[in-house]
Amino acid sequence: xxxxxxxxxxxxxxxxxxxxxxxxxxxxxxxxxxxxxxxxxxxxxxxxxxxxxxxxxxxxxxxxxxxxxxxxxxxxxxxxxxxxxxxxxxxxxxxxxxxxxxxxxxxxxxxxxxxxxxxxxxxxxxxxxxxxxxxxxxxxxxxxxxxxxxxxxxxxxxxxxxxxxxxxxxxxxxxxxxxxxxxxxxxxxxxxxxxxxxxxxxx
Amino acid sequence: xxxxxxxxxxxxxxxxxxxxxxxxxxxxxxxxxxxxxxxxxxxxxxxxxxxxxxxxxxxxxxxxxxxxxxxxxxxxxxxxxxxxxxxxxxxxxxxxxxxxxxxxxxxxxxxxxxxxxxxxxxxxxxxxxxxxxxxxxxxxxxxxxxxxxxxxxxxxxxxxxxxxxxxxxxxxxxxxxxxxxxxxxxxxxxxxxxxxxxxxxxxxxxxxxxxxxxxxxxxxxxxxxxxxxxxxxxxxxxxxxxxxxxxxxxxxxxxxxxxxxxxxxxxxxxxxxxxxxxxxxxxxxxxxxx
Numbered sequence: 483x484x485x486x487x488x489x490x491x492x493x494x495x496x497x498x499x500x501x502x503x504x505x506x507x508x509x510x511x512x513x514x515x516x517x518x519x520x521x522x523x524x525x526x527x528x529x530x531x532x533x534x535x536x537x538x539x540x541x542x543x544x545x546x547x548x549x550x551x552x553x554x555x556x557x558x559x560x561x562x563x564x565x566x567x568x569x570x571x572x573x574x575x576x577x578x579x580x581x582x583x584x585x586x587x588x589x590x591x592x593x594x595x596x597x598x599x600x601x602x603x604x605x606x607x608x609x610x611x612x613x614x615x616x617x618x619x620x621x622x623x624x625x626x627x628x629x630x631x632x633x634x635x636x637x638x639x640x641x642x643x644x645x646x647x648x649x650x651x652x653x654x655x656x657x658x659x660x661x662x663x664x665x666x667x668x669x670x671x672x673x674x675x676x677x678x679x680x681x682x683x684x685x
Numbered sequence: 686x687x688x689x690x691x692x693x694x695x696x697x698x699x700x701x702x703x704x705x706x707x708x709x710x711x712x713x714x715x716x717x718x719x720x721x722x723x724x725x726x727x728x729x730x731x732x733x734x735x736x737x738x739x740x741x742x743x744x745x746x747x748x749x750x751x752x753x754x755x756x757x758x759x760x761x762x763x764x765x766x767x768x769x770x771x772x773x774x775x776x777x778x779x780x781x782x783x784x785x786x787x788x789x790x791x792x793x794x795x796x797x798x799x800x801x802x803x804x805x806x807x808x809x810x811x812x813x814x815x816x817x818x819x820x821x822x823x824x825x826x827x828x829x830x831x832x833x834x835x836x837x838x839x840x841x842x843x844x845x846x847x848x849x850x851x852x853x854x855x856x857x858x859x860x861x862x863x864x865x866x867x868x869x870x871x872x873x874x875x876x877x878x879x880x881x882x883x884x885x886x887x888x889x890x891x892x893x894x895x896x897x898x899x900x901x902x903x904x905x906x907x908x909x910x911x912x913x914x915x916x917x918x919x920x921x922x923x924x925x926x927x928x929x930x931x932x933x934x935x936x937x938x939x940x941x942x943x944x945x946x947x948x949x950x951x952x953x954x955x956x957x958x959x960x961x962x963x964x965x966x967x968x969x970x971x972x973x974x975x
Contacts, residue, residue: 610737630743654705
């Protein structure tokens with residue numbers, strides 16, 4: 483999915499030009515994907531400042547290590563992998579500053595507006611983002627990549643540098659854990675919007 | 686309850702949906718689901734989690750983050766295009782220079798998180814012709830002119846561009862160092878005479894731009910010689926840009942160095958921490974200036 487709907491040179495071509503010395507190619511490539519890369523960083527680290535730092539680390543890393551890209555995966559997969567790694571690295575380093583731990587429902591209640599009508603997209607997003615914090619980082623990263631960004635399990639495995647089975651397992655546990663916290667949001671969705679088991683995201 | 690088994694656990698159902706439970710056990714779960722409204726409802730809610738997550742729009746990158754990344758990217762491009770900058774001034778203390786770039790990895794650009802209580806600095810940079818504004822120009826004596834005499838008075842005269850460039854519109858008044866490879870090589874001795882302006886301002890990220898504009902419109906205070914580490918940092922950050930001012934100040938309450946420079950795309954400022962050197966940028970914040 484990631485390379486669809488783009489004009490101009492392909493991602494791979496831009497990366498090739500960058501490695502060849504083109505001063506503008508990497509910027510074009512990065513800007514092309516920056517919102518999705520921002521989303522994965524923000525939702526993985528759950529903090530805008532940390533996300534900005536992680537994305538910056540990742541961008542510089544990708545800039546400098548572009549020659550290492552061998553084309554085994556799509557350029558976007560490679561970019562997302564670097565961003566996820568930088569994000570998880572940030573989380574490891576700030577271990578002394580915990581987000582919500584699993585089961586910390588009291589803190590969760592404080593984050594989620596309980597009285598509102600979550601029908602509006604912005605409200606829903608806030609609630610979902612808050613709920614994501616209850617997940618362990620590895621589960622959260624898997625769920626963000628698969629369910630929120632729409633990568634296949636195979637691509638997610640490449641991004642997360644693990645096996646497809648582990649991706650499925652992390653996603654399954656994350657969905658089960660998340661369910662009680664987002665059930666109130668589902669009531670605003672029509673039945674037609676729910677997905678069948680075959681569409682459950684793990685193909 | 687119907688069927689041969691008790692109701693399904695959420696975790697089990699989630700694993701089943703993910704295709705992790707197959708074979709006989711999977712068949713049992715499927716059969717149970719076919720006859721149990723309660724578990725089917727749970728299964729539907731579980732499916733709804735993925736659907737809900739997929740429906741949440743991705744948050745757009747804030748302009749401030751986009752701008753900051755552009756500044757960093759521009760610095761990376763300059764760094765790559767003019768790698769000799771980082772090599773010209775090697776007094777020998779920086780082992781990191783000799784490590785392959787690939788091994789240094791993105792630690793080079795670790796900015797905010799690893800900043801301990803130390804020194805931060807602000808540095809402003811511009812085209813290759815402008816270094817003389819800080820060091821006195823071609824043919825100037827080895828000592829930096831700002832350093833001579835009473836600091837405040839001579840500083841204001843020796844760095845005439847600091848306030849005028851802050852007004853943003855005035856063109857560069859001189860180009861003693863012409864752009865090009867020879868000019869870049871000439872930078873090194875000039876940088877060795879770099880003076881750091883002491884500022885009492887505590888810069889904060891939220892108002893960095895405005896604070897810098899104010900700062901650049903105030904007379905220079907005392908100055909001191911730059912350490913070789915700081916010189917390396919300034920060279921790495923500003924690259925071929927024209928230095929406008931390098932300040933020792935505070936950022937978010939912690940010591941920092943601020944580098945202000947100008948190139949063809951405009952004025953830029955980087956806030957760097959005490960660990961900034963030719964090999965490690967330690968950037969705390971960055972902004973463009975109007």
